[in-house]
Structure formats: C-alpha cells, structure tokens
Amino acid sequence: MAQNEWWKGAVIYQIYPRSFQDTNNDGIGDLQGIINKLDYVKSLGVDAIWISPFFKSPMKDFGYDISDYRDIDPMFGSLDDFDTLIAQAHQRDIKIIIDQVLSHTSNEHEWFIQSRENSLNAKADWYVWADAKADGSAPNNWLSIFGGSAWQWEPRRCQYYLHNFLTEQPDLNFHNPDVRQAVLDNVEFWLKKGVDGFRLDAINFCYHDAQLRDNPAKPKELRQGRGFSEDNPYAFQYHHFNNTQPENLAFMQEIRQLLDRYPGAVSLGEISSEDSLKTMAEYTSDGNKLHMGYSFELLTNDYSAAYIRETVSKLEQEMTQGWPCWAFSNHDVERVASRWHHSDNTDPQQAAMLSALLASLRGSVCVYQGEELGLGEADVAFSDLQDPYGITFWPNFKGRDGCRTPMPWQDTTEFAGFSSQAPWLPIAAEHRKYSVEQQLAQPNSTLHMFSHFMAWRKTMPTLLLGSIEFIHTPEPIVAFYRHYQGECTLCVFNLGDKAQSLNLTVNASDTHSDLPHNTGQYANSEVSLPRFGCFFANI
Template identity: 85%
Template structure:
C-alpha cells in the first residue's frame, strides 16, 4: 500500500468554519475552534480536512468572495492561528486542504477597485469587461447561477463586467497571462505555509469564451439542477461558452506544475459543467493536470441503485487515467440524511449505511461536517436566512443555510456547545439529540459506526485502491466487487427500509465488517440484508 500517494483512497472531512466551533463568543466558528476539535477529527479515522474559505472577505457569499487571498479574515483568527492549526493537524497525521476560489474575486479586492476605475489602468484587463449592445443591453445572454444576467454595469468604465455568481463576485480574465501568474502566486503563498493541497472552487469557470457567444437554449425537459434550483433560469441554457473552455486545460497543467514542486501537495477540482463526468475525466487526464475531480452527480435527489450504478459506471468509462472523489453532502446542497430520506425523517441506520456506501466506492471521498452524526437538513425560517441565494429564490428554494447550521457538540445548553453567544444561524433544536456528546455515549450510534467503519476501511486495500465492478441487481439493492491484486471484496447495500434478499453464490467469506445492527448475513447462497443493511466481505 506504500506505493500509493496519501490522497488516493483518502477520507477528507469538510469543515465549514463559520459553523464548526466558536471559541471567542461571537457566534461564528473560527480557526481556534478547529484546533480545539482536532482530537475529535482524528478519532473519526479521516486522513485530511478540507477547510472552506477563511480569507478576508466582505462575506457577501460567506467567504467565496475574497478581498485578500493572503490573509485571514479577523472573524476567523490570524495567520498565526492558521500556522498553529497546520502544526497541530500534522502532529496528528491529518493533512490540511484549503479552498482556493480562483475564477473570481470580491468586488472589494484591490485588483477590481483599480480595474473598474477606467479602461487604461494597470489592471484594466484583469477582469472580463465588455461594451454594451447598441441598445444598452448586456453583451450577451449569459446568466448568473444566483439569478438574472451575468453582467453588471459599471458607470466608471461605461462597460459591463461578468459575474457568474453574485454581482459582488466579478470574474477574472484568465486570457491575461498576468492574471494567471498572480493567481498562482497566491496559491504558492499557502503552499509555503505548509498546506497539503487545495479544493479548487468552480475550477472550470476560470475561462470564458473570448468571442462572448450566446449560450443556446435548453429544452424544458432537459433542465436539471446540479447544485442550483431547478426553477432558476440558469437551467434554461446550455452553458457552452461561459465556462469549461478548452483553454482551461492548459491552466490545469500550470497548477499541476506548481504543485509538483511541493511533494505530496494535491489538487481537488470542483467541477459543474454540462457533462461534469466527462469534464472530470479531462481535467484529471495525463498525469499532468488535477489530481482529483469532484462533481455534484451524487448530490442530486435521485436515490436509486440504478442511478448510483450508472453514474459511477459512466465516470469509470470516461476517467481511465484520473482519480475520482465522491461526496453525498457538502455546504451547497441539502444534507443527504434528508435528501435521500425515505419517509421525511432522518434514520440513523440509513445514515450509517450511506457513509459505508460512500467509503466503498472507488476513489477518495469527502464527508461534510455532521454527516458522521447523521444530521438532517435544518428548517431555517425566512427571517433567519443569511444565504442570498435562498433569499432570492424563496419559497420554492430555501437556499443553503439549512445545511450550514452550527455543529451540535453537546445535548444540553442553549447553543449545544457550539458557542456561548447566539450563533450566526440558528442552531437546529432537533440536532441536539444527535450531538457528539450523546453519540459518543451510545455504542451503536451513527457516529460510532462511522468511526468504526473508517478505521476498518484502512485495513482493506481493496476499498482503498481497488477497481470496481458492478453486479446487475434489482432495486433497491446496490452491489459491486472491489478488486486489488489477488483480493476481491463484495459490497452489497440495501437502499430501502425493508429487509431484502439477494441470491448470490459465494465462497466462504473470510472477512467482513462488524457493523453490529447495520449488517447483512450470508447463508447458503443468499445474502439477507436488514433495513438499510450492508454486507461487505472478502470473497
């Protein structure tokens, strides 16, 4: 197993710092809060943490609008705190991955403040500027993910600027080599501070079509959301020209060349395109681009064995050289315990099974904070919403606040151990029953099963590195083999809340998980799976 780089087969634990642990009593999580919980994180059996943005920012999109890429926003702490976090994590053999938001900046970044002043300054071509149409309208029909036109008028330049996200997030012009070099210099700043890699936000959005061609319309029956509301006009277009341009592949190579100068440093690209699986394959091909790709394909509402099997199979066919990374939850979508719930309530057994399923797929995995507890989506009232996306599309889409509420550390106290002050988002009262404190006291809790499985997985090279081969099964059973060298592991999952039977002749299983109540049984040619049960065995 030593010949594999550390990130292959890794379990990456995503931390949304605003909601993880508050140590200074302002109701917002901080870097010291992460430091304080490193022993807990280590106990989960994970390999790395991915920390969502903590850089200086006006917080219009809660850190994904960066005004200074080389400093910490005071609400999260200081550079000294970050250095301490790196050192403390590394002492526990935990790698540290941080977000890098390269495609756009905040409109309060010094680069944009200079660029917007006129058409002749030193940063005039650092952002995507375009003249109005003769009638004063936007340069083309491109739309913002957050609603409406992707173009905003700037009276000082008498031009429009492009923003694929909020108007406060102007897009950089990657056709300008000075921009690419400045971006890479910012990335290297953090490499020099000891980070182990980067999750690259919206990385396929770096380049735009230089000709500014209109996106074609998409038929109504093909409009599907991937991380955005399906009633959003963004879904009405094929986004052929405002992202995923061929020039971006060369920039992926530039990123890789930089990372290769820092042994062990890894890149994980977030990719959302018209064919995200194909783009993942392209962006990880040849051993000279990104190390891993990450998409929204398993962050949808389709919870069926057929969909999971077809999605993974398609990626396996496309990605013949790269390495995948899978996730069931993150900070942008409804929590999986609610999204894939079978009866509108969270089921601890289902949550434990889903973590085992995620960790059995070929590739590395991202686990979102609270997923190990089986937390469901919080219901945040409109008056408490912070997310501009949810405020815009309420009530048909409530935005992303429901998955971003504070972590419940204790089952008592007003704020469940997250803070001594009213949190920035209300703490979900239902989450207190799923607190870390409560679940550590229960041998068969979702948390205990999660930690047990992840520790056991580290002993299974088939699950860490093996190929995957699906078995043709009927709903609601998902089954596949993982093969590595001379070993073969069978993985079978019951995606329903009713007991299931799978007839499959096996040699006597030599090793199987000990998931206690979440287990399947093999006897005389049949595998019996309890409600949300799973059966994993070397065969």
C-alpha cells in the first residue's frame, strides 16, 4: 500500500477533548491531557486520532460553534500545545485528524459580527440572509435540527439569517466564492501545521438552495432518523433544499485539490442526508472528492443481522469507487454498549464482539473514546445536563451528554483520574468498574481484547484492504468473507446472547486459535458460536 494511502483500513480513535484528561484542574479536558495519554492511545493499536473541536468558541455547542478557526480555545491550551501534540503523536507513528466545521460559524465570529451590521459591508453576503415574507414570517419552512425554524431575525439588517443548527450557529453562504476561499485558507492553516487530515463536520450542509424553495412534507410513517421522531419537527420534512445541494460536489473537489498538495492528508466527511449512503458514494467518487465518507447508518437503534448486512451491502453497491468508514458510536449518539445491549448492564463479551465486527467490515473504522472499555451510556440527571439539544427535548430525548462524560482512568479516586476537580459533566458511577486501571490489571478485559484484536488485524491484509462478500444467514448471525489478492478470511459473529450454530461447508486452513476473540468452533460443516461469539478462519 502506498504510504500516502495510510488511511485505507485505518483505525481512527475519536477523542472528545473536554472529557479525555484534564491537566490544569479546571474540570475540562485539554490538549496536554491528550499528550499525556498518547502512550495509552498507542497501546490500543490504532492508527490515528480524530480530535473533536478545540478552537476558540463560545461553547454554545461545545466547540462546534467556532469563533476563530486559527486559534485554540484557552480552556484546551495553546497553539504551542498543539504543536507539541503533533510532534509527540508523530514520534509514536500516530496520525492526527482534526474536526473542521465548515458549513457554519459561531455568531461571535468576526465575519458574522461584520455581516450582520448592514447589507452593504464587505462581508454582507458571507452568510445566508433573506427578507421576511410580506407578513413578517420566515422566508421559507426550513427547520433547525435543534428544534423550530432554521431562520432567526436580525434587527440590525431587518432580515433573517439561516441556521441549520443552533441559533448561535449561522450558516455561511458557499455560493459566494470569497467564502469558499476563506474556508479553504483556514483548512490550509492546519495543513501547514502538520495535521494528517480532517473530519469534516456536516459537510453536506455547506450549500443551500439559492431559490430558498420550501422542503416538502414527509409522511408520518417515514419520520425517523438520527434522534428525529415525533418529538422533533425536523423529522416532518424531506430535507431536499437546505442541504446536500448539487453545487457541493464542486466544493468537495476544491477541498481535494488542496489536500492533494499535502501528500498523505486525508478527508473524512460526516454525511447525514435523506439518502446518506448514496451521498457518501457521490462525495467519494472519481478519486477527486473526499477520501472517505462517514454516515450515521450504523449509529441507529436497529441491532439486527439483516440491518447490518443490508446497510453495508447497499453501500457496497453504491460506492464502487470510494472508501467507506464505519462507526458504532460517537459523541452525538447513545453509546453502542447501551444502544445494542441485551440486558440492563453492558456486557464485556458483547462489547468485545462489537469492536471485532466493526473492525472486520470493509473500510476504515472510527472508534469513540471509551468504546475500547465497553462503556455504556451514562445516566445524567436533568440538573447536570449541558447539551442544549437534550435540555430542549428532555425527557423524550436526553441529548448527547450521556456519551460525553469523562473517561474513567481509575476507579478509586474521587474523579476517576480524569481531574482533581469536579468535571464539567459528572463521572458516571457505573463507569468506575470499567476503568482503564482496572482493565489493565485483568488479562481478559474488554480493553485487552480490543488492543489484541487491533494488533492481529494489522497482520491481516484481507481485513485491511479486502473486498467483502456477505453470506445469507439467519438472525442473529452476521457472516461474510473478506477477499484480498487470492486470500480469503471468513468472519462470523453471533449478535445474540444465546449460543448459535451455522451450517457452512468451507476448508478452514487456519482458525486463528491464538486470537482471544475466536471463541467459535468449526467441525462437521458447522460453525458453533457461544453468546456474543466470533469465528475467524482462513479458507
């Protein structure tokens, strides 16, 4: 594999910096905390770190509302700290991917402060402004993901501005070429600092329909998706016009042209559209747009073999040229150990199996911090909530704080080794027994299983780069072959909490008996799997 294609088959470890490690004792994680834990990250066997936003921000959406794209928010450290992080990570052969939030800024960004003053200034057309209807109402029916209209009245201009997310996150006008260039210049600032790539937040939201056409209504039976249901009116529409516009494909090419000037730099686009798999394929096509696409299709509540098989198979059919990236958890959804659980408590065996399944699919992998420990969703009281999304939609939707609580490094100290002060979100009591310290002392822990599997995976070209061929199996079994340059690996997973068997005639030459995950057995044309079991074999 070419050195510049290091990202193909890579395992990317997502760090939510607020909750990883606090070194200045303010209860909020920081860049120095990431530096201090790089040896731990290295021990996991991952290839890269994706760091959620650490830029200057009023923190209305915890860093996804950026007021200065070229500086570090003081709560996280300084540009010198970031330079140290880059150098220390690269010494350990760990790549650094950072979030870039391009579609919108904070309303405290200097661009917006100037733009909102009047319709004649130099930045007047840098955001999406529109006149009110004759009756004073919003320009159209577009809705914000966080609830209510996507339009906010600005009395200085006597116009509305568009915000697909919070009111404090005004959308940039990508129809303006000066905006596109300014955004690309900000991206290049970090390339010059030595980052290895970007996770592009909500990248399909950059462009809006220039005609501001209304979105059509969605039938009640189809109102579903990432956290969108009857309690959020966002689910009531087909979002045909407020995102995923055809002009965005040309902007993807501009991003790629910039990255191609920095060998090895990679782009990973977060995509959430009406047909995310189709959009992923479009945005990674022809080798001149994004390197990888990343969607929420496996971040849902559907935990069935059929759904996983059909979702991955559909993407395989759509994405004939690009490269996928899969995830079971991130900072926006309930942790997979709770979302796909079979009991009231998270199950270490299930957690280990799910990590192995994720890392066996074709593509690259995003692993969210704590997933290697098997952490479940934390139960955060309403009085402790920080997430505006959860505060608005409580109690039907509790928001994203439950997956953002601090990492439990120790189980005995007051704040679990995360900080010496009370953290910004409370330490989850149920997480203490899954602490890093405890699991390092247990040879068969979820943590050791994770790092062992990732080390083994690096020796398996079939899993890193091979094609995927699913086997039709009954619930709750997922099975597939991975093919690469004449070699083939069989992968079988029992998603259920009871033993299962699968009739399958293969020539199993190597069943990788030294792999702790390989709990299944093959005999007399039958694969036998214990609860949450896995089976791997070269055939």
